[in-house]
Amino acid sequence: MRSTSVLRSVFAILAAGLWVAILAKDFWQEKPFTQWSESEALMLVSNSPWAKTLNVPGDYGGAFVPRFVSGGPGASQAPSLSTTQGHGGENSTPLYIRWYSSTKTRQAIARLSVLRKLSSEEAVQRFIEQPMPDLLLAISGPVMEPFEKKSLQDLKPVTFLLSRNDKNKKIELKDYQSPKQTQDGSALYIFPRLLNDAPCLGLADDEAIFVSELGKLKIRAVFKLARMVVDGKLDI
Numbered sequence: 122m123r124s125t126s127v128l129r130s131v132f133a134i135l136a137a138g139l140w141v142a143i144l145a146k147d148f149w150q151e152k153p154f155t156q157w158s159e160s161e162a163l164m165l166v167s168n169s170p171w172a173k174t175l176n177v178p179g180d181y182g183g184a185f186v187p188r189f190v191s192g193g194p195g196a197s198q199a200p201s202l203s204t205t206q207g208h209g210g211e212n213s214t215p216l217y218i219r220w221y222s223s224t225k226t227r228q229a230i231a232r233l234s235v236l237r238k239l240s241s242e243e244a245v246q247r248f249i250e251q252p253m254p255d256l257l258l259a260i261s262g263p264v265m266e267p268f269e270k271k272s273l274q275d276l277k278p279v280t281f282l283l284s285r286n287d288k289n290k291k292i293e294l295k296d297y298q299s300p301k302q303t304q305d306g307s308a309l310y311i312f313p314r315l316l317n318d319a320p321c322l323g324l325a326d327d328e329a330i331f332v333s334e335l336g337k338l339k340i341r342a343v344f345k346l347a348r349m350v351v352d353g354k355l356d357i
Contacts, residue, residue, distance in 0.1 A: 150351070154228035159236050165229035170348035171356075172219040172226070177338055178212065215262055218331065218342045221309065222257035223349070223356050224249065255295060256282070256314050256321070256357060258331055260340075261307040265300040267335045268308035273297040276333060282312050282321070285328035285343075292321050322346065324355060 148161050149169075157165075166172050219226050231245035240248075260268065273296060282292035296311040303309050310333070313321055322329050324346055333340045349356050 149225055154225075154232050157229070157232050159233065162229040162232040162236070166219055166226060166233075167217055169225075170345060171223045172217060173342045173344070175216045175218060175340065175342060176213040177216055177340075178214075214264060216340070217261050218340070219259050220257070220344070220349070220357050221259040221307075222253040222255065222314075225351060225356055227251075254314060256292075256312040258310045258312070259303075259305075259307040260310070261305070265306060265308065267338060269299050269301050271297070271299060271308075271335060276310075276335075280310060280333040281331075283330040283332060284322070284326035285330065286326050290321075290326065292316070320355075322355070322357065324350070329357070 148157065149165060154162075167174055221227070227249050231240070231249050234240040234245055235242060273294065276297050277294045280294040280297075284290035292312050294310060295313050298309040298311070300306045300308050310331075315321065326346060329344045329346055331340070331342045331344070346355060346357075
């Protein structure tokens with residue numbers, strides 16, 4: 122009888138903990154980006170509803186360690202995400218895929234730049250407020266040479282944004298900037314935000330699926346759109 126009571130107490134505690142976890146708000150909902158810690162900002166650009174880490178076959182000499190730099194001559198006055206190489210990684214290399222057009226992503230980049238004293242508050246605010254007429258996805262990692270060799274013409278036939286629920290939806294790549302063209306050394310994939318004056322993606326799609334190919338390397342990243350809603354609006 123006593124053991125039954127103990128079990129009931131344990132189950133009650135576990136259930137309460139589960140509900141606390143379910144009801145707990147994510148840090149990006151709980152506080153403004155100006156209060157995010159460095160680890161929180163890094164999490165948002167590497168492992169969050171707006172960012173995925175893909176481990177692709179091949180050892181290219183280390184794990185990815187992000188660093189942030191300010192814009193140089195000819196670049197926009199904004200913080201940017203760059204990469205360096207770290208240690209570790211066996212038989213696989215991480216690629217970081219993030220929604221660069223998302224306000225939350227840009228807030229995280231801005232926050233890191235301020236924390237590391239690379240940009241002023243005024244500069245990062247201008248960066249955050251830049252209009253985003255298109256959907257932008259950025260890919261970065263320790264080795265970007267395969268992306269440097271590709272052009273829009275190469276990628277357009279094999280790169281799309283897909284919908285989980287609408288199998289007929291296939292959003293084509295509009296433009297591409299290789300790591301040699303971008304301020305931060307990432308590969309930038311650009312898709313139209315609107316099609317026939319209507320949003321290309323919405324909550325009815327359930328998930329947005331990014332697919333691309335670079336030779337034998339196949340990239341597929343799935344984003345749950347409901348998790349990307351901020352203040353009642355889809356933040357992509």
